Amino acid sequence: MAKAHSSTRIRAAVLRSHGEPLKIEPLELDVPRDDEILVRIVATGICHTDIGLYRDWNETDGPAVLGHEGAGIVERRGSRIRSVHEGDHVVLSYQSCGRCAQCFAGHPWGCRRFREANFGFARLDGSNAFVHSKVRGHFFGQSSFATYCLATERNTVEVPEDLDLRILAPLGCGIQTGAGTVMNSLSVRSGESIAVFGTGAVGLAAIMAARVVGASTIIGVDVNVRRLELARELGATEVVNAREKDTSVALGGRRFDYTVDTTGDEHILRLAVQLLKPAGVAALLTGARSSVLPTESQRALQVIQGNAVPQSFIPRLTDLYRAGQFPFDRLIKVYDFEDINEAIADAELGETIKPVLRMPEIPA
Numbered sequence: 001m002a003k004a005h006s007s008t009r010i011r012a013a014v015l016r017s018h019g020e021p022l023k024i025e026p027l028e029l030d031v032p033r034d035d036e037i038l039v040r041i042v043a044t045g046i047c048h049t050d051i052g053l054y055r056d057w058n059e060t061d062g063p064a065v066l067g068h069e070g071a072g073i074v075e076r077r078g079s080r081i082r083s084v085h086e087g088d089h090v091v092l093s094y095q096s097c098g099r100c101a102q103c104f105a106g107h108p109w110g111c112r113r114f115r116e117a118n119f120g121f122a123r124l125d126g127s128n129a130f131v132h133s134k135v136r137g138h139f140f141g142q143s144s145f146a147t148y149c150l151a152t153e154r155n156t157v158e159v160p161e162d163l164d165l166r167i168l169a170p171l172g173c174g175i176q177t178g179a180g181t182v183m184n185s186l187s188v189r190s191g192e193s194i195a196v197f198g199t200g201a202v203g204l205a206a207i208m209a210a211r212v213v214g215a216s217t218i219i220g221v222d223v224n225v226r227r228l229e230l231a232r233e234l235g236a237t238e239v240v241n242a243r244e245k246d247t248s249v250a251l252g253g254r255r256f257d258y259t260v261d262t263t264g265d266e267h268i269l270r271l272a273v274q275l276l277k278p279a280g281v282a283a284l285l286t287g288a289r290s291s292v293l294p295t296e297s298q299r300a301l302q303v304i305q306g307n308a309v310p311q312s313f314i315p316r317l318t319d320l321y322r323a324g325q326f327p328f329d330r331l332i333k334v335y336d337f338e339d340i341n342e343a344i345a346d347a348e349l350g351e352t353i354k355p356v357l358r359m360p361e362i363p364a
Contacts (some may be wrong), residue, residue, distance in 0.1 A: 001154035003305050004015060004166060005031045005076065006031065007028045007029055007030055007031055007131055008028070008029045008031075008038065008148050009026065009027075009028055009029075009145045009346055010027050010028070010029050010145035010146050010147045010148040011024055011025065011026055011027070011028070011146065011246060011360075012024065012027050012065045012112060012135070012137075012143070012147070013025075013065065013066070013067070013145040013146070013337070014027075014063050014064070014065055014077070014135055014223050015046075015053075015054060015056075015057055015063060015064050015065070015066060015339050016059075016063040017059055018020065018055075018056075018057050018058070018318070019055070019058055021053070021341040022340055022341055022357070023030075023234040024337065024340070025155055025352045027133055027135060027146070027308075028130065028131045028133065028211030028273070029128055029129055029131070029146075029148055029150065030129040030130070030131050030150070031076075031131060032077065032078045032150055032216065033078055033317065034080045035078050035079075035080050035081070035148045035149065035152055035153070036075050036078050036079075036080035036081075036268040037044065037074055037078065037081055037084060037090075037150065037151045037152065037153070037156055038074070038075045038077070038148060038149075038150060039072040039073065039074055039075065039077070039090060039092065039142075039148065039149055039151055039170065040072045040073050040074075040075045040148055040164070041070050041071070041144050041146060041147055041148060042071055042072045042073060042165040042358075043070075043071050043165050043168075043169045043327065043333050043334070043356050043358050043359060044067050044069050044071065044144040044145060044169050044182070044356070044357050044358060045067040045069030045170035045172070045173070045174065045332075045356050046067075046340075046343055046347060046354075046355040046356070046357065047068060047069055047173050047201075047345060048174075048347070049068065049069060049173070050066045050067060050068065050145075050344075051344055053066060053318060054066065054148065054169075054344065061121075061136075062134055062135075062136060063134060063135045063136065064121050064136040064137070064139065064143075064277055065130075065135060065137050065138050065139065065143040065145055065146055065225065066137070066143065066145050067139060067142065067143055067144035067145030067146065067149075068092070068118075068139055068140030068142055068143075068144060068172065068173055068355075069091035069092070069093065069144065069169050069170050069171075069172045069173050069174065070091070070142050070144025070149060070151075070159055070167040070169065070172065071087075071089075071090065071091045071104075071159075071166070071167075071168050071169035071171075071172070072090060072092075072144075073084050073087065073088070073089055073090070073165075074090055074156075074264065074361075075089045075326075076153070081153055082153075083153045083156070083158070083311075084156055084158050084304045084348040085156075086093070088090050089149075089156050089158065089159050089160070089161045089163075089165060090156050090157060090158055090159060090208075090308070090342070091138075091156075091157045091159050091165075091168050091171050091172050091314055092117055092140075092142045092144060092149070092151050092155055092157075092172050092174070092318045093155045093156075093157060093171075093173065093176065093305075093310035093314065094108075094109070094112035094114075094141070094157045094158055094173065094305050095117040095118050095138075095140055095141025095142075095152065096109075096113075096114065096154050096155070097111050097112065097113040097117055097124060097153060097154075098119055098152075100112035100113065102286075103154075105178060106309060108154065108308075108309060108310075109219060109304045109305045109306075109308065110304070110309055112228075116306070117141060118139070118140045118141065120138070121136035121137065121138055121139060122136065122138055122211075122339035123138055124138060124269065126349050127277055130137070131149050137149070137150075138150075139172070140155070141154070141155045141351070141355070142155065144358070144360075145211045145340065147192070147337075147359055147360065150182070150329060152285055153364045155172075155310065156170075157236065157310045157311050157314045157315070159314070159315070159318060161274070163294055163318060163321075163322075165354055166258050166332070166334050166358055167215040167316070167321075167328075167329045168172045168199065168248050168318065168354075169319055169356050170173050170328065170332065170354050170356065171314050171318070172310070172314070172330070173305070174201040174202050174205065174354065175202075175205045175317065175318075175331075175354075176205075176305060176306055176308050176310065176313060176314060176317070177200060177202050177205070177285060177303070177305055177306045178201065178202035178203060178204065178205025178206040178207075178208075178209065178260075178262070178285075179206065179208065179209035179211075179306060179313075179317060179326070180209075180303075180305065180306015180307055180308035180310075180313060181260055181283045181285060181303050181306045181307075181346070182194070182206050182209035182210050182213065182215075182258075182260070182306075183205055183209050183212075183313075184285070184300075184307040184308055184313070184337055185212060185283055185301060185303045185307045186252060186258050186260075186281055186283055188209075188211065188215050188257070188258055189214070189215075190211050190213060190215070191214065192213050192215050192217075192220070192258065193215065193216070193218075193219075193254075193256045193257045194210050194218055194256055194257065194258040194259065194260065195208075195221060195251075195258075195259045195260070195272075195275060196210070196218070196219065196220050196221065196231075196236075196259075196260045197221045197222075197259065197260065197261045197262060197263055197268045197272060197343030198221070198222060198261065198262035198263040198268075199220045199221075199222040199224065199227040199228060199230070199231045199235055199239075200227070200261045200262060200353055201353050201354040202262045202285060203220065203231075203260070203262045204220075204227070204230065204231060204234055204250050204331055204353065205221070205274075205328060206260050206326075207220055207231055207234055207236050208325075208327070208328065209326070210235060210306045210325050211235030211253040211325075212320060212325050212326060216235045216237075216295050217237055218235055218236045218238075218258070218329065219238050219239070219240065219251070219256070220236035220238075220240070221235070221239070221240045221242055221247055221268075222233070222239070222240075222241070222242065222316075223241065223242050224350050225241065227350070227353065228239050228240075230330065230331075230353075234327065234330065235332075239309065243284070247271055248271065248274075248311070250348075254273055254275075255276060255277040255280065255309060256275055256276060256277060256280060256284065257276075257281070257322070258276075258281050258282070259272040259273075259275055259276060259281075259282045259283070260272070260280065260281060260282075260283045260285065261273075261283070261284050261285060261286070262285050264284065269284065272284065272300075273298070276298050278295065278297050278298065278352045279297045279298065280296070280298050280299075281299045281300075281301060282299070282300045282301070283301050284300060284301065284302055284303065299346045307337075328354075331353040331354040332353075332354045332355075332356050333352045333353075333354070333355055333356070334345070334355075334356050334357075334358050335355055335356070335357055335358065335359075336357070336358055337358065337359050337360060339357075343355035343357060349363040
């Protein structure tokens, strides 16, 4: 007779009130359904999407658990799960419905229910896995600011067991988005030119990817001197400190095959379009839109998750990391889970590029 499983006691960083620190609280997580995977979280990155929601949270939405760059070990799987097994090391990424035309076509980033699946704070049937509680989870199909979470095959990627999960965690969103924008969305080729506005985790991933594909001119633009220095070390052929000098002047009237904006700032959005060559393409990663329209031969793309299929793209990035060609570990600073509020503050101040939370070795 099969053993009956009970719910899992976890600890999670709960967002309850606008502007107040996250509080780590005990919660109870439902047993995985037949299409779900119970993952013991070993580490999770903190992304600016987490921070943005944390700062803008509406208390009327009720308490919730954020976190969407989880990495951990499969503890239990539903009866329909075939891609991973108990004990496998995994990275968690964005969620998709798996049933719409875009998902069937292999384009999960274009999922018809993308917003609902990732920002709905519930399963797609409206239910929630935190039992005996009004706390909401399932952020990006995971809510990884917790010692355990539930995921699905669609947002779970098996990774090599010899690689440190604390390093791999950010691959699920920020690093994937930056690199994927260059490699997938724009398909930058050897010898082409690109300017990247913002050298945070996403922008630096784009710069590293541009070096990997052989771009001849890679410009990094920011106001943070330390990040600009790192951008040069990671592949930028030139950097511009926009605090010290007007970017257009600093670039001397040059135009680029591609531009990437990671800031969402209106002035930068205008520049991203204005600095394109006649047939150039601007990738806009924050959802913001520029008031400057591209010419008929130019294009401005709203990019989601770097047009990446996590199950194939994340292994590609880990292979590049092994080969020393994509050293994204240099962006990471590890914090204990209990120090989550300090990690968020450091990211907002620009002191840390990519905070990663390390979960306790024996989750409660």
